[in-house]
Amino acid sequence: MILELDCGNSFIKWRVIRDTDLSIVGSGVVDSDMALVDAVSALALPPKQCRLVSVRSEEETISLSALLHQCFGLRVLVAQPAKEVAGVRNGYEDYQRLGLDRWLAVLGAYRLSGGACLVMDFGTAAKADFVAADGEHLGGFICPGMPLMRSQLRTHTRRIRYDDASAERALSSMAPGRSTVEAVERGCVHMLQGFVRSQLDHARELWGEDFSVLLTGGDAPLVQEAAPTARVVPDLVFVGLAMACPLD
Numbered sequence: 746m747i748l749e750l751d752c753g754n755s756f757i758k759w760r761v762i763r764d765t766d767l768s769i770v771g772s773g774v775v776d777s778d779m780a781l782v783d784a785v786s787a788l789a790l791p792p793k794q795c796r797l798v799s800v801r802s803e804e805e806t807i808s809l810s811a812l813l814h815q816c817f818g819l820r821v822l823v824a825q826p827a828k829e830v831a832g833v834r835n836g837y838e839d840y841q842r843l844g845l846d847r848w849l850a851v852l853g854a855y856r857l858s859g860g861a862c863l864v865m866d867f868g869t870a871a872k873a874d875f876v877a878a879d880g881e882h883l884g885g886f887i888c889p890g891m892p893l894m895r896s897q898l899r900t901h902t903r904r905i906r907y908d909d910a911s912a913e914r915a916l917s918s919m920a921p922g923r924s925t926v927e928a929v930e931r932g933c934v935h936m937l938q939g940f941v942r943s944q945l946d947h948a949r950e951l952w953g954e955d956f957s958v959l960l961t962g963g964d965a966p967l968v969q970e971a972a973p974t975a976r977v978v979p980d981l982v983f984v985g986l987a988m989a990c991p992l993d
């Protein structure tokens with residue numbers, strides 16, 4: 746059993762796969778290290794190996810690795826920046842500065858598409874990355890994702906206040922909002938969908954119609970209608986994680 750972790754800025758995504766056939770035996774999303782320990786403790790079979798990617802601070806990543814060692818005896822393999830993996834060349838001027846979740850999503854996207862691709866990840870931040878047919882990563886774009894947009898509005902205005910339950914209800918339609926919660930939630934989704942459409946325009950300028958589009962991240966379903974031909978791959982970062990951190 747292999748425990749795989751994707752530590753984003755808001756949540757830790759985890760899954761356990763069987764090392765023999767790579768089938769998924771458990772998965773989930775947690776908001777703290779302790780909640781992760783609880784979830785893994787509840788598994789019928791304990792994991793024997795672990796690999797993780799993190800965009801959190803070095804200290805947080807070290808402390809999570811230590812906790813996993815202490816609780817489960819795991820030695821944790823942590824994904825590191827690289828200039829080139831599996832035919833994909835990191836496009837950043839300083840390759841170590843490219844967010845590792847973006848890098849792994851790029852690796853996974855190129856593996857799955859086998860050609861030019863646009864990969865977009867909707868988490869705390871929204872990210873778009875471009876990979877040419879020959880594996881050259883051309884770079885990408887970062888902007889606030891849904892959690893950041895809504896919290897900025899809530900924090901910096903006096904009259905925008907609403908709870909999570911009404912936020913969820915507000916997204917049952919995309920019509921102009923008739924309440925604050927509808928106006929904000931739908932407005933932010935329109936921003937993300939606009940982001941998606943402009944990335945698609947950019948990809949068409951580069952490659953015509955000859956490219957694949959992959960969507961991932963917790964909020965990918967919110968933008969799917971703006972990219973009708975896109976493939977939604979919730980575990981795209983884990984595809985790249987297995988490529989960057991092979992285990993024997």
Ligand SMILES: Nc1ncnc2c1ncn2[C@@H]1O[C@H](COP(=O)(O)OP(=O)(O)O)[C@@H](O)[C@H]1O
Pocket residue numbers: 752753754755756757758774867868869870891892962963964
């Ligand atoms: N099952 C889920 N668990 C947690 N967050 C989810 C889930 N489905 C959708 N989301 C949304 O996904 C976003 C977080 O996406 P995620 O990719 O986990 O971000 P990050 O990698 O930055 O932590 C939040 O806006 C959250 O509301």
Ligand SMILES: CC(C)(COP(=O)(O)O)[C@@H](O)C(=O)NCCC(=O)O
Pocket residue numbers: 753754755800842843844845846847867868869870871872887890
């Ligand atoms: C852009 C990010 C903050 C996204 O984090 P996430 O939304 O996955 O939590 C992360 O990829 C990161 O810290 N990147 C480093 C900066 C860069 O990629 O240029």
Ligand SMILES: [K+]
Pocket residue numbers: 752753754846866868962
């Ligand atoms: K992420």
